[in-house]
Amino acid sequence: APVPNSPTRVGNGPNWIAIDPGGKFLYVANLQDGTFSGFMIDGTSGALQAMGGSPFGVSATTSTIIPLSSLVVDASGKYLYITALNSGNNVYGFAIDGTSGVPTAPVGSPVPAGSGAAFIVNDTSGQLVFVGNQTSNSLSGFKIDAATGVLTLISTTTTGSAPTSIVFVK
Numbered sequence: 578a579p580v581p582n583s584p585t586r587v588g589n590g591p592n593w594i595a596i597d598p599g600g601k602f603l604y605v606a607n608l609q610d611g612t613f614s615g616f617m618i619d620g621t622s623g624a625l626q627a628m629g630g631s632p633f634g635v636s637a638t639t640s641t642i643i644p645l646s647s648l649v650v651d652a653s654g655k656y657l658y659i660t661a662l663n664s665g666n667n668v669y670g671f672a673i674d675g676t677s678g679v680p681t682a683p684v685g686s687p688v689p690a691g692s693g694a695a696f697i698v699n700d701t702s703g704q705l706v707f708v709g710n711q712t713s714n715s716l717s718g719f720k721i722d723a724a725t726g727v728l729t730l731i732s733t734t735t736t737g738s739a740p741t742s743i744v745f746v747k
Contacts, residue, residue, distance in 0.1 A: 581624040587614040588632045593647035593696070597654040602678035604648050604657060607632060611642035613659060617678055628679050635659060635669040635687075647696040652703025656684060656726035660694040660708055668697065668708060668719070670726050685727030691715045693739070701747045705731075709740035716740055 588607025595604045596618070603625060605614040612632035616625035635643055646662035650673065657671045657680050667687030671680035691710025694717075699706045706728065708717045715735050719728040 581619075581622050583625070585616065585625045585627075588612040592645070595648045595650050595657070597650040597673065597678070598652060599654050602628075602650070602673065604650070606645040606648045606659060608644050608646060608662070609642075611635070611645060613645055613648060613680075615678055615680065628677060630679060633680055635661065635683075646694065649697045649699050649706060651699055651706070651721055651726070653723065656721065658697055658706055658728070660690065660697045661687070662693060662695055666690050666692050666694045666710070666712075668694065668706075668728060670728060672726055684725060688719065688728045688730070690717045691733060695740075696742060698743055698745065700745045707743055709743060711739040711741070714739055716743065 587605045588610045590609030591605050592608040593606040603616045612634050615628035615631040644662045646660050648659040650657050659669045661667045668690050669686045670684040690708040691713035693710050693712025694708050695711040696709045706719050715733050717733045718731045720731050
């Protein structure tokens with residue numbers, strides 16, 4: 578059955594979605610306009626309601642478009658991480674307001690990843706995130722500081738070819 582209020586409008590070029598572990602918030606990376614959209618999820622109907630201020634940007638200036646390729650919410654549901662493709666090749670981190678889901682002040686951002694940071698995923702421990710760097714044919718692993726959300730690079734491994742995805746299984 579259709580979900581109420583669907584379809585829901587997002588930015589230009591929606592490319593990736595992430596839902597927080599509690600199932601309350603949904604985020605969409607909009608590749609072509611350098612924004613990400615945020616929604617609250619109605620727990621009963623599944624309807625999406627846009628968060629105040631959505632869509633959000635990662636740039637300090639509105640004239641700079643940074644293509645956002647993917648995003649992930651950490652296992653605690655406190656932090657949102659977004660990769661920027663071919664524009665600084667960075668990972669941007671945001672604290673998530675636990676009530677509204679609105680992303681707030683960046684946490685230790687941006688953090689450089691490899692060239693062509695195309696996707697980001699978290700591992701099953703909830704302590705790490707990995708970025709697939711398509712242009713540099715590598716995976717970068719970052720440790721999440723549980724108290725601050727700041728990412729620290731722990732390793733970069735060459736893959737031999739452009740990584741397109743990664744999955745962790747418990």
